[in-house]
Amino acid sequence: MIRFESDYTQGAVPQILDALLKTNMEQTPGYGEDKYCLSAADKIRKELGRDDLAVHFLVGGTQTNFTFIASCLRPHEGVISASTGHINVHETGAVEATGHKILPIPSFDGKINAQQIEEMVVAHENDASFEHITKPKMVYLSMPTENGTIYSNSELEAIYDCCKRKNLILYIDGARLGYALMCKENDVAFSDLPNLCDAFYIGGTKVGALFGEALVIVNDRYKEDFRYIEKQKGAMLAKGRLLGLQFDTLFTDGLYFEISKHAMKLADKIRDAFKEKGIKLLYDSPTNQLFPMLTDEEMNKLKNDFSFSYWGKFDGLNAVRFCTSWATQESDVAALLKAINEL
């Protein structure tokens, strides 16, 4: 059985394991104040071309989302999100558990746009009972989205422009950020990100690390006292070195981008194979998640040798999800291509 159902089935790039081995018995201070965390943060800042960014290393994505959101909002403030957003559908109400309502904008492919955001805020402002309604205060996007789609530079500019006009915080969930940045259709440079939002996170769990996400806070307003809240939410790892070391490795010699590119190359091959076979894809995803729509027969054939996720019934077909990642083997993809071709 070859597994394509998610992009977090394996461990980490070998360089990370090497680094863990080599430093295992070093004695370092705890809670993210060791030299590896400092070095990793520096490398990320350098890569982003800004030395004023706060960089924090947290353990997982759900945790990063609710910790940052709770850190920024007052009790009556809510988060605008695509209805399909991870915080809205796959975090067991983690954001609500910190007291904040999510304000969903209906979305099919995971994206929302500046106009929709503006309309929601204007509707709030114009409602005579506005104080009886959760105040939209933050916009949550993911890049890429849960559906594999990406935002263009101009789309993000339009959204951030709207946020600045409407006094909204723009936060980007980058659980799979590498795969968005390295896909062919992308026109957002890594170093553009600090100009396009107030904060974002660089996903490690799905892109080469054992675990870990690097939160980058751009806007000074949201930097103060973050570490207190990180601790309160269980997000401050005792042996912070483990996170620092992983990101230090990933941001040495462009490794994060290189391994992302690998995943994209393999995803492109699989996408092409489905298309050549005349199999439609549910979303127009240029990244590492692919959503072919299969007949029952096709699905059952592929099931024999491959595992993938079931996504839902659309137009009488079975939409399923195949993922590649930094860890996907060329030979596994070759086997899949052959199987697709033989459908």
Place this chain on the structure above:
Amino acid sequence: MIRFESDYTQGAVPQILDALLKTNMEQTPGYGEDKYCLSAADKIRKELGRDDLAVHFLVGGTQTNFTFIASCLRPHEGVISASTGHINVHETGAVEATGHKILPIPSFDGKINAQQIEEMVVAHENDASFEHITKPKMVYLSMPTENGTIYSNSELEAIYDCCKRKNLILYIDGARLGYALMCKENDVAFSDLPNLCDAFYIGGTKVGALFGEALVIVNDRYKEDFRYIEKQKGAMLAKGRLLGLQFDTLFTDGLYFEISKHAMKLADKIRDAFKEKGIKLLYDSPTNQLFPMLTDEEMNKLKNDFSFSYWGKFDGLNAVRFCTSWATQESDVAALLKAINEL
């Protein structure tokens, strides 16, 4: 200017003011443990035909909703509600502020049905990632809804049946309960309610009282320690006597129902007037809230002498809301009927 924009613009029925005056200098224990609260609870239980019901008096509707919901749910559990439900749209995220996600079912006229609820729960049960998704645990209905519509006895039976099968708590918001019970189309008796849900509240604020709601907890499972949580949420009035006295008055000699009937009689007249004039109503509301769809010209004419709420633009017309209440004057309605007729 005659005000029809809401059903809480005036004080209380005169009997309540009399009772307040008469008892003003009596010394009673605080926090709902006085003889008036006991008496009011007894009268409500008698009227409902059950002596095992817990009855608590709280100050307002939003408060009653979030206090009861927070009292029942564990952190990962959420509340199914019509998308238009008061808790979802007009309580500034009060339920989320206690940590719980609301799970909206799209609704135009304020109602949801047993099948929709069942489908949502089954979808949750069948989702491979169910633990990553808020668990549906309570159903919130209102009777009448925010749109003036009501549930029939058989609709409520079907919903409660579904709730019992799926281990859901059924809670009914009765902010305007009297108006639902006394409308012509209603087939739910007051004494049916304990058989149709786990808990409900009898609205006082909009039906004859200065303020106050009587929460009736039917299911033993949700009775324990409620008073602690009532205190914690600021819902336990120091001079509880004020609430007991009001409900004692409303539930003496059927006053609550009689004043509700008054509001319905006047609402019926206004509804008929709009219909006779060929003016359509946005929702099929048999209760005290009416939503005529007016042209700009019609709306502007009525605006000269009457105040009402703006609801939204539908089909190029202006949907507006007129409310009657226990306090609406016959003469004011006569003036309105005349104005409608002259449109």
Place this chain on the structure above:
Amino acid sequence: MIRFESDYTQGAVPQILDALLKTNMEQTPGYGEDKYCLSAADKIRKELGRDDLAVHFLVGGTQTNFTFIASCLRPHEGVISASTGHINVHETGAVEATGHKILPIPSFDGKINAQQIEEMVVAHENDASFEHITKPKMVYLSMPTENGTIYSNSELEAIYDCCKRKNLILYIDGARLGYALMCKENDVAFSDLPNLCDAFYIGGTKVGALFGEALVIVNDRYKEDFRYIEKQKGAMLAKGRLLGLQFDTLFTDGLYFEISKHAMKLADKIRDAFKEKGIKLLYDSPTNQLFPMLTDEEMNKLKNDFSFSYWGKFDGLNAVRFCTSWATQESDVAALLKAINEL
């Protein structure tokens, strides 16, 4: 049985009932935006000598406390309070339920001082693990305290000075404010209060009103969006007029102060009677709560005709609480004085 056990056993001053009667059928907008609320807020601002104060009317004390506290604090911030403070011991964890830890300073008589506050903050600042500890951000005082004691002008100045230096919010719970201001030993003028704290509330429930507290926010920083949070916490009364009317009445012609003075005059008589009899008082309370320490025999004798609260065993004696209020009758006090004298 004559009741002295608390200061909220009766209704309201007759002027309030008159006003309710007179305005009962007036139609006013809801949620605190009616003319009575505006007028009451104006009168309070005038009496305080400042036209820049935000005044909000809430229903009860616990509610006012947790609503204001939740409105001000970020998740990692806590509230310094006397260990005996109402928020720490008699609100069923209402502040914690909004997510914030209370940081108690041990206190016997209900008071804390500037030095204790400073020490707590300095200890926090100097702790190497400060980010692992709740950050002190607000100071909660009550005037008078739960033990009847009061702060002098210079004590409050010292505390507020410390708060400003240490970036703490100073909030004063004035559930019984009138009784503090009108007691003989007091040197704080009502109009001094805006210069002595960031926010405070003027208690109505215990001082002449049926219910209601007037929150005065002095510091601009804590004014923004308060009404949203008031709504969220169930503290925004639908018929806000009821609150406005009561405070408008209490702040017309100095009524609030006059009725407070009445309570103090009677408290002074009772205090003197105990002292003359050689009965010690547990706390040095100059206000309307008195804590005589009685032998079993004395307590049992008084119990025959009077109700009072049991406070605890101290030095082998029974400390109990007698309260006067705006509603206390001269004749009841005369009866009590006689009974004390006959002990």
Place this chain on the structure above:
Amino acid sequence: MIRFESDYTQGAVPQILDALLKTNMEQTPGYGEDKYCLSAADKIRKELGRDDLAVHFLVGGTQTNFTFIASCLRPHEGVISASTGHINVHETGAVEATGHKILPIPSFDGKINAQQIEEMVVAHENDASFEHITKPKMVYLSMPTENGTIYSNSELEAIYDCCKRKNLILYIDGARLGYALMCKENDVAFSDLPNLCDAFYIGGTKVGALFGEALVIVNDRYKEDFRYIEKQKGAMLAKGRLLGLQFDTLFTDGLYFEISKHAMKLADKIRDAFKEKGIKLLYDSPTNQLFPMLTDEEMNKLKNDFSFSYWGKFDGLNAVRFCTSWATQESDVAALLKAINEL
């Protein structure tokens, strides 16, 4: 500089790193449902002699504490803890952030006893205003405590007996559990634990793992739906395998206990050295944390070559903390012993 300031300065036992290396490219399902988690849970159950225990693997201690506490309690319920308890002083209000008050019992050496717990509960039950006070519902202990002290079997029995009588949940924080179990004075067997509490956790972070804690829920009542809440609180690691693998390693061939014994042997040597030198210890700690009380001169001498934590000024002396762990080197201890001897 040789570091003795904490027991989490280093990585993991080599067997864990070997296992990570060996399994790095295996594809496993996520979120704790892989074979390593299943195997580790089985081994823990076997070692505990019970096959009905729920075992969950979380990332850190603070997280484990607030996740389990939030999972068990209703809004008005609080946690009894030693005033010195980790949840009360070093988790930035994490428990309060989930809405629950901590009810501290003053403690010098980190321990509380059955009588103190009983008194607190009885006082609550007997308070006339009990509904205005947080209800004690859980007892939090740590074994060993933050001060290095341990509970005897009979002490734990007495506490659990009290908990069962008073309907309290007993939860034991075992961040350093191995060191308590393996110290000479301990009379609690690992397999006794399920009979002595409702839940406890086995600390990995401080005892041989890179990170991770194994929560063992004994009482069926608190098992339901835990994984939902684990996900909500950010405690469900995507690559759960990393946790399963570590605990599987630690619970193979008694490794967890063996490495704990190593730490204790070295701690005993250091303790003896201080005692022989006539240096008093602040707490009577038989475990891996030692709190010698040093003169300024002694402290400054030791500072040259060793790092340790400053604990506070007691009796004019400097109490400091030295920790050993599974990772402490014999040679480092030898150097320390020499230095102590030369003081």
